[in-house]
Amino acid sequence: MSIVVNKVIGGSFMIQDVDHEQIVTPEDFTEEHRMIARTTQDFVEGEIVPRDEEIEKLDYELTVKLLRKAGEVGLLGAEVPEAYGGLGLDKVSATLISEKLTQASAFALSVGAHVGIGTLPIVYFGTEEQKMKYLPSLASGEKVAAYCLTEPSxxxxxxxxxxxxxxxxxxxxYILNGSKQFITNAGFxxxxxxxAKVNGKDFSTFIVEREMEGVSIGPEEKKMGIKGSSTCPLILEDVKVPVENLLWEVGKGHLIAFNILNIGRFKLAAGCVGASKDTIALAAKYANERMQFGKTISSFPLIGKKLAEMNTRTFVLESMAYRTAGLFDVGLAEVDHTSENVGYQSAKAIAEYQLECSINKVFGSETLDFVVDEGVQIHGGYGFIQEYRVERNYRDSRINRIFEGTNEINRLLIPGTLIKRAMKGELPLMQQAMALQAELMQPIPSQTFEGTLDQExxxxxxxKKIFLMTGAQAVQKYQQKLEEQQEILSHLADMMIQVYAMESALLRTRKxxxxxxxxxxxxxxxxxxxxVQEAFAQIETWAKETLAAMETGDTLRTQLSVLKKLTKRSPVNTIEMKRSIAAKVIEAEEYVR
Known part of the structure; x- marks a missing residue:
């Protein structure tokens, strides 16, 4: 069922051209993929939506019952190998499930925490005995998993x-002592x-069972959103965990934690795709029903502009998410789950795309926040009333910029990861930057564009050249102290995020x-x-701010003149384009592509 593409080096999109035939897009879905999407959609509409208000009141018994039903139809075992009771599906399928589940609101989070950060550590890093013991019951929903990393301090x-x-x-x-905070699914x-740290220093991972003596759960947190999910502290007091429940090896906990977070970040973006689509449908339908000044508000250009921008950003995010799913399908296909060194294989395969995972997480969470904010605005005062679903979408979305590493942390990781890969010789980043310096000393010929998307x-x-120019300048100026320049790193991250977004949309559309x-x-x-036109304008602004932060006087003027050569472009009528996009959304009353 996997869509076949070639393996790609993580981060290489910043310095290499990509063939549009070598990325996965939603238009590539097989009939099996569409069947999985329909199965998920049917489950949500048949089992979750009718119980929505009960779930929102946090009914443990109901949530567990529905999790087991999800297990019965295969939604919990998609990424568990068949040998351990799962379906062993590809990442595109798992991404589709994550996307389609989002209409289930907080229940989608209960599922996501269970199948992703709760189950995948055992899938990728567990011993054969651990997999046989735990995975079948996790895949069926007989048992529910939780991930415990965050602590009060x-x-x-x-x-x-x-x-x-x-x-x-x-x-x-191993005798465990301590407490964990904000643990999703902890209540059940x-x-x-x-x-935990073995002997207070070696960061390690353990499989702990609820029934072990000394395990207790604190009270439910009273949250702003995602109210239908359980969030409690986990308290460990002299808990005796059998040595065979150590996951992978002592001191390897950081590799498990960070790589599982990478997967979590990517899955979060997939969920943001679904939630954005849901909000677009709510907003478009409301705009077609709401009358003001004698006509529907969907007929007003400023409302149409909102719907067009909501739809456009969602299209780009969808392009990024499935492109990244395709990367993982190829990379993880090489992991031998029966091998003794499966942990090393898994860590390497997942870490390959950690940069892309952070990009998806930041862009996805900020796209959803934009979409739900505009969704509320289109609803006007009614968007502030709990009776209207868009109000909950707004509240529920906010946690995504904090989950799985804050967006600020991820923004620091994105350029930092790229530079580290370059320093290790995994990417010829500095060589490309040096070649660009020589190129920029030459006159840049004027460009004419005749074909569709040629200018874009x-x-x-x-x-990409603007990023290389400003990034190389930052590395040269600050060297080892670059990590202290967080504002500059953030701008570099934003450029990389927009490049991946622009390229994903361009490649998908050309395909x-x-x-x-x-x-x-x-x-x-x-x-x-x-x-692409609007993202490029942002990149130009960030580059100017970054250069101005690093240089002054003649040096700055010289760099800005070079930047000006790289940013020449002919403006296009985006207002008219957005009106055309809006007309399609308004007519369909849902996300369109």
Missing amino acids: SGSDALGAKTTATLSDDGEY ADVFIVY THLLAMA MMGRSGEAKAHLAILMTTVF
């Missing part, structure tokens, strides 16, 4: 955890993936044009043009 600084694990005198148990979970393709190439013709790809062409 350590959030983003995960390695600062104070929970300890001490080997017993007889060598048969049976299995906990817990991080050129702007993408220029955006659509090649297969179906320009007429059928017309809407995608409009959205891609609008997005």
Whole structure:
């Protein structure tokens, strides 16, 4: 069922061109993929939506019952290998499930925490015995999993955890002491993936069972949103965890934690795709029903502009998410789950795309926040009333910029990861930067663009050069102290995020044009043009701010003159394009592509 593409080096999109035939897009879905999407949609509409209000009141018994039903139809075992009771599906399928579940609101989070960060540590890093013992019951929903990393004193600084694990005198148990905070599913979970420091120093991972003596659960947190999900502290007091419940090896906990978070970040973006689509449908339908000044508000251009921008950003996010799913399908296909060194294989395969995962997480969470904010605005005063679903979408979305590492942390990780890969010789980043310096000393010939998306393709190439120019300047100026310049790193991250977004939309649309013709790809062409033009303008602004932060006087003027050569472009009528996009959304009353 997997869509076959070649393996790609993580981060290489910043310095290499990509063939549009070598990315996965939603237009590539097989009939099996569409069947999985329908199965998920049917489950949500048949089992979750009718119980929505009960779930929102946090009924443990009901949530567990529905989780088991989800297990019965295969939604919990998609990423569990068949040998351990799962379906062993590809990442595209799992991404589709994550997207389609989002209409289930907080229940989608209960599922997501269970199947992702709760189950995957055992899938990728467990021993054969651990997999046989735990995965079948997790895949069926007989048992529910939770992931326990955050502590009262350590959030983003995960390695600062104070929970300890001490080997017993007889060598048969690790004695765990400490507490974990904000644990999703804690109220009813049976299995906990817990991080603790062996002898207070070696960060390690343990499979802890609820029934073990000394395990207790604190009270439910009263949250702003996602109210139908359980969020409690986990308290560990002299908990005797059998040594065979150590996951992978002592001191390897950071590799498990960070790589599982990578997967979590990517899955979060997939959920944001679904939630954005849901909100677009709510907003478009309301705009067609709400009358003001004698006509529907959907007929007002400023409302249409909102719907067009909501739809465009969602199209771009969808393009990014499935492109990344395709990368993982190829990378993880090489992991041998029966191998003794499966942990190393898994860590390497997942870490390959950690940069792309952070990009998806930041862009996805901020896209959803934009979409739900505009959704509320279109609803006007009614958007502030709980009777209208868009109000909950607004509240529920806010946590995504904090979940799985804050967006600020991820913004620091994005350029930092790229530079580290370059320093290790995994990417010829500095060589490309040096070649660009020589190129920029030469006159840049004027460009004429006649073909569809030719100018946008050129702007993408220029955006990569702008990043290389400003990034190389930052590395040269600050060297080892660059990590202290967080504002500059954030701007570099934003440039990389926009490059991946621009490229994902461009590649997807060119693929659509090649297969179906320009007429059928017309809407995608409009959205891609609008997005690339506006994203490029942002990149130009960030580059100017970054250069001005690093240099002054003649040096700055010289650099700005070079930047000006890279940013030449002919303006396009995005207002008219957005009106055309809006007309399609308003007519369909849902997300369109």
